[in-house]
Structures are given as structure tokens and as C-alpha cells.
Amino acid sequence: MEIIPPNEWYAPLDVLEKEKGITILLGATDTGKSTLAKFLIFNLCQRGLKVALVDADIGQSFIGPPTTIGFSVFKSDPDWEVVLSPPKIFFVGSTTPEGYFPLHLKGVKRMVEKAPSYGAEVIIVDTTGFILGDAGKELKRRKIDLLSPRFILALQKSDEIEPILNLYQENPLYKIFRLPLSEQVRLRSMEERRVNRINKFRDYFKHSVTQELAIEDVQIEGEVLDPNGETLPLDWSLQINGLLIGLKDSNDETLALGVIRNHFGEKKVVRVFTPLRDIQEVKTIQLSSQKIILLYEDESNE
Numbered sequence: 001m002e003i004i005p006p007n008e009w010y011a012p013l014d015v016l017e018k019e020k021g022i023t024i025l026l027g028a029t030d031t032g033k034s035t036l037a038k039f040l041i042f043n044l045c046q047r048g049l050k051v052a053l054v055d056a057d058i059g060q061s062f063i064g065p066p067t068t069i070g071f072s073v074f075k076s077d078p079d080w081e082v083v084l085s086p087p088k089i090f091f092v093g094s095t096t097p098e099g100y101f102p103l104h105l106k107g108v109k110r111m112v113e114k115a116p117s118y119g120a121e122v123i124i125v126d127t128t129g130f131i132l133g134d135a136g137k138e139l140k141r142r143k144i145d146l147l148s149p150r151f152i153l154a155l156q157k158s159d160e161i162e163p164i165l166n167l168y169q170e171n172p173l174y175k176i177f178r179l180p181l182s183e184q185v186r187l188r189s190m191e192e193r194r195v196n197r198i199n200k201f202r203d204y205f206k207h208s209v210t211q212e213l214a215i216e217d218v219q220i221e222g223e224v225l226d227p228n229g230e231t232l233p234l235d236w237s238l239q240i241n242g243l244l245i246g247l248k249d250s251n252d253e254t255l256a257l258g259v260i261r262n263h264f265g266e267k268k269v270v271r272v273f274t275p276l277r278d279i280q281e282v283k284t285i286q287l288s289s290q291k292i293i294l295l296y297e298d299e300s301n302e
Contacts, residue, residue: 003039004184012153012177013040017047022112022123022147026140026164027155029129032185034062036155037126041074044122050075052120054111055087056143057128058104059095059193063087065204065257066095066197067244067290069104071111073118088114091246091254093222093288095197097130097139104139109146125149131161140164144174152176201292204275210261211279215268222287237287238263238270246286247276255281259292 016023023040027033037053044051055063055070064070068089090107097104108125115123125147130136141164144152152174154161168174188196215238224237237243243260256276263270276282 003035003042003182005036005039005182006180008177008179009036009039009182012151012179013043015175016040016044016122016151017049019150020049020121021150022125023151023153024125024144024147024149025127025153025155026131026161027127027129028131028157028160030185030187031129031155031157032182033057033126033129033155034060035182035184036153036179037124040122040124045074045076049121050119052115052118052123054108054115054123054125056104056108056111057126058092058097059128060196061200064089065200067091067093067288068254068257069107069111071114073115073120089254089257091248091257091286091288093244093246093286093290095290097128098135101139101142105142105146108143112147131164137163141167144168148173150175154178155181157181198292204257205259205273208259208273208275209277210271210273211258211276213270213272213279213282213285215270218282219284220287221284223289224287225289235263240291242291244288244290244292245272246288247272247274247279247282248284248286249281250283252284254286258285 025033025036041051041053050073052073053063055061058067058069061068061070063072064087068091071088090111092100092104092107094100112123112125131140152168154165156178165176168176220234224232226232238260241261245258245260247255247258249255256274258272258274261271261273
């Protein structure tokens with residue numbers, strides 16, 4: 001889809017071309033942050049720059065599966081309809097940052113720190129639409145303070161981001177651009193968002209195979225919460241068919257996601273449905289409270 005940007009979007013584009021650095025995109029749900037990110041990447045690449053994207057929208061990510069922070073680098077006009085290369089991912093284990101602030105912030109920071117080693121001149125951080133209320137304001141404040149972006153690009157329907165922007169308005173270290181929404185922005189229902197997440201998971205796992213992991217050979221971190229917010233015992237957690245997990249290497253890097261299929265307690269083995277082929281690389285299983293039952297059930301009936 002061709003992007004038709006408001007004229008105001010060209011001002012930060014021109015500044016980014018000249019000054020480069022870290023840019024963070026702020027906006028509520030359905031304000032077009034991903035569209036703005038694509039506009040910036042496309043045009044900066046056309047102008048000869050190498051651009052890194054950190055997609056921290058863990059609910060509606062467009063370069064990685066839901067529940068993850070994605071990282072990718074672009075140096076030529078990207079074709080958004082095809083996967084150019086598998087993005088790096090950081091597993092948060094939730095589709096919302098609420099309750100996961102430290103882990104979410106850790107992932108964003110780590111992905112931003114990867115960019116220089118790939119030669120990126122501009123780093124764009126796309127964020128979630130979680131901006132309202134004290135919690136939303138606090139997350140964005142902590143993210144900005146953690147990353148120290150040179151530019152803050154705010155997409156507003158009215159003045160909903162002003163409580164955040166006012167914190168940095170007088171600080172000369174930040175340049176703030178208040179931008180109008182694109183006319184292409186369309187409101188999506190909760191059902192559309194749910195279906196989009198299901199489809200993203202299906203796409204991610206479509207070439208997966210079932211692997212076996214010896215529990216004694218890996219560390220297990222994180223926890224699984226029941227509907228009341230109580231932590232489930234580890235043995236119970238590993239028996240949840242359809243439970244989404246992260247598979248990490250010895251450097252704490254997310255190798256891939258997996259879905260638990262079976263746990264054989266007597267053999268101390270867990271069977272995992274995952275696109276990862278070299279299962280021996282896995283040194284840590286990161287638990288979550290997310291289940292993707294439809295994916296698991298469909299796959300198991302094939």
C-alpha cells in the first residue's frame with residue numbers, strides 16, 4: 001500500500017537525514033505509528049541511509065510475532081509484503097506491557113544497542129499505544145529516559161500525549177515533532193486485532209517442527225499465572241499444551257518462540273513446537289502466561 005503522508009511528516013524526515021540518531025514514535029492505538037515508521041524507513045533508505053527499526057509494539061508488531069520486540073535493519077527500499085530476512089526478536093511473553101515494564105524496557109534497550117554494530121545511522125523505535133493514565137505515562141517516561149532519543153515524534157488525535165511531551169518540552173537534548181495523523185489511518189476493532197495476532201502466530205509457526213528438550217539441560221525462568229494472578233507450580237506450567245515460551249541461548253538472546261505440546265515428567269522431557277532447527281542451542285526456557293490454543297489444536301490435527 002502506498003503511503004500518502006501529511007506534509008508535516010517531511011519536516012522530521014529532513015532533520016533525521018541530516019542529524020541522524022535515535023527517534024522514538026509516540027501515539028495512542030490506531031494513530032498510524034507503524035505507517036509513520038514505514039514512511040521514514042522508505043524515504044531515509046532512498047536518501048542513502050541505513051536505518052534500524054526497533055518494533056516495541058508487542059501487541060501488534062509488524063516485523064516480528066506478537067509478544068516480542070523485533071529488530072531489523074534496512075539499507076534499501078523495503079518491500080513490506082515480503083519478509084526480507086528474519087528479524088531479531090526479544091521475547092517479552094505478553095501482548096501488553098502492563099505488568100512487564102522491566103522486561104519490556106530491557107528488551108527495547110538491548111535492541112537499540114544492537115543497531116550500531118549493524119552500521120545503522122538512524123534508529124527508529126516504534127512503541128505500543130499504551131499512553132493513557134499514570135501507567136502509560138510512566139512507561140513512556142522510563143523508555144525515553146532509558147534511550148535518550150534525539151527526536152520524539154508524537155502522533156496525536158488531540159492533545160492526549162501532552163502530559164508526556166511536557167516533561168521534555170524545555171529540555172534542549174530533545175527535539176519534539178507534533179504530527180497529524182495520516183488520512184489512511186483506520187480504526188481497528190478488538191476482534192480485528194485478535195485475528196491479526198492469530199494470523200501473525202500462524203505465519204511465524206508455519207514451518208515449525210516438534211522438538212524435544214531435556215529439562216535437566218536447560219534453565220527455566222519466568223512464571224505462569226492463572227486467571228486469578230496466582231503463580232502456577234513449574235510442573236503444572238510445563239503440562240499446559242499450547243503454552244507460549246521463549247527459547248534462549250547462553251547469551252540470553254531469544255533464538256525463537258515455541259509452543260509446549262507435551263511434558264513427560266518421568267522422562268524429564270518437554271516437547272516443543274518451534275521453527276528453531278538446532279534445539280541444542282537452547283540453554284534457557286522463558287515461560288509466559290500466553291496460550292495459543294487454536295494454533296496448537298490445528299497443528300495437532302494435521
